[in-house]
Amino acid sequence: MKSLLAILTIIGAASVASAGDAGCGLGSMILKSNTKLQQVLAATTNGTFGSQTFGITSGTSNCSASAIVMNDKEIQYFAEANQTDLTREMAQGNGEKLSTLAALYGCNGQQKANFAKMTQASYNKIVDHKNISATQMVQNLNTQVAASNVCVASNN
């Protein structure tokens, strides 16, 4: 079971890493929508559009070293790649990506459900303005996770 110290370490690392920087730089790699033609082409040929990197060990983000995401950048990377789905699941208080995010913060078992509920209850503090950047969203999340102690074991 994670101690409060361990959680703060995770958050601390994530905050230091993301404070003031441009995040992982995944923006251009993540497709937000497709033109009709892209849809048809991608479906028929499995050509990937926009996110094809050029090898096994050559990651193209600020958060990976040789294509492997750095431990202290996991949260930032995941949030950036999955921001749309994550905000939806936070609003709903439930979802697989949200559960994964909880695990990244060190939550176990039932704590993950509590994490999900917390993100819903604090939604407007986490996603506090339209078109919020993933970096900003993670910083807000860090604040809320620290304030709520949600991934800390009580008496297990």
Place this chain on the structure above:
Amino acid sequence: MKFVIYFLLVVIPSLSVAAPSLEEVANSQKWQRLLHIKKSLFGHQSEIKDPRFYISPEGMSDPLKELKADVELWTKDPNQQCRFPARSRYLRNMGLVPEVICAEREAWKKRLGADKISLIFASAYLNNPASMFGHTFLKLHTQNNGADRDLMNYGVNFAASTGSDGGIPFAFKGLFGFYPGNFSMMPYHQRLLDYSSLEGREIWEYEINLTPEQVDELVEHLMELDSIQTSYYFFDRNCSYQLLSLFEVVRPDLNLTDEYVYHVIPADTIQQVTDIPGLVRSSRYRPSLRARFESRQLNAPEEAQTLALNWRDKIEKSNELPVAEISSFSKADTRAQALDILLDYGAIRAYQDSGSVWAEKEFELKGLRASSGITAVDAPIHEPIPVEKGHASARIGLEGRIGPQDQRGLFLNFRPAYHDLYSSDEGYLRGSQIRFLELSAGGKESSNIKLDSFTLLDIVSLSPINSYFTPTSWRLNLSSDHLFSASKDFYHGSVGGGVSFSGDKWLAGAFLETQWSQLEGEASAGSLSFGPSVIVRLNLSHHLRALADLKILWPTRNDVLENYKHFEGGFSYSLGKNDELRLTYKKLLEQDEHESIYYLHYF
């Protein structure tokens, strides 16, 4: 006794100490597979067409020269082995090159920590039957990633770099190998976005039975294929083929790629690996966002369904959110359920069109949902029948034409791919048909074998409308049929668009079609006709289906083909996964009709 001991201690070890000759190693299955060599008429040709994959300038076509060059270089400079970890490991095991420690490689492998590999199949849900063929890629599981960190594993994909090409150049280059393909790796969650960004691909994961050492070796082989480019051919040397050749490197007992001659259909490779006993340890289904949305919508209480539709209509008509109405709706549960439906629907719409109101109002809508404070429930997931449970892709059959009297005869029917609407659609996209290169030949007497019909391409896409989506259905057909009455072949190409509807046990589509037709031997350039067509498909029981397809066209000028009517219909009965009986009636134009019984076998 002394002699026996002498024999065991001296003679036998000395017999086994002799290192294999270079020729033996160059011809070994392992070496050939590491170099991706396929024996052909031209000798030993490697399928990796990138010169950077070889140390010898003739390495691509001469495995012995490559071996000699590798041994020479790596004996002189052992650290060069680190560029080819799997290949050099094999040579170290053969005692042909010195030991070496590749610290950087080992460190990278350790960080990846792969202990299991799954083959991932992405099918399609969308209004695009061509994507029925699916796509396959790999998931590398990092040790200690539990179920809640599954998305943090890594996906490895072989794909073509197609740039911004489209249309004809895209098709041409892809078919004839003008695009380079290479392997790439990225987090699994990000890989999935590529496929779920169309919000329609169902995912199945198949964990492959590999030892940790085999996984390690496969990763090493991927490292030596890092940024190596080889021609990507849509039909045969495609994503799925390349993955199979990876497994062949680490599993000498498997022969996966030999059976594919002209084409590799991703779904076929899944059928193949699941057919091999013990090769797949387990499988898992991941629903697409579209599937989750449909399940949520269909299983929600009626009041929530109605409310969601109501709000959906208001939002799309006004391009505004009725915020006051939504927040003041009294029943919190129902409001939350309706918003959950709309959030899923809105996500799909936003992906399809980033300018839509659903993208515009996403922030507000999510805020409204969050303030309800009710935790969304996971909608029950209904797993579709997986691809390996469906019929195989190629088909051969016998047609017994039973009437009319003067047309009786036996016909052979062959089709390399893929699926038609008569068949059971288990494992296939409901309402989709692709017939490719279907050929039928035969006749009354064995001395009089004729081509009866040839279909270059016949695609039908029945995409039923529902209260949320109104997709277009369409069909396309390029064929030639032999007209018994005129003793001529009748060529036709048609394309049509329309709409489809469905119920539990039926599908129906109505189209408006344009057709070009020509009779064999006619001097003119053919004629153009227009008119409607209707297809109806019924599931009469688990094994029995009925299909009817009627087309009535009017020509733009009076000629032989006045008042064109085409009807085909019949029953299909599944004897098993890969065997089918059919009874059909066909009427071409006014004059030609026949009834037939078919026995069809898929393989």
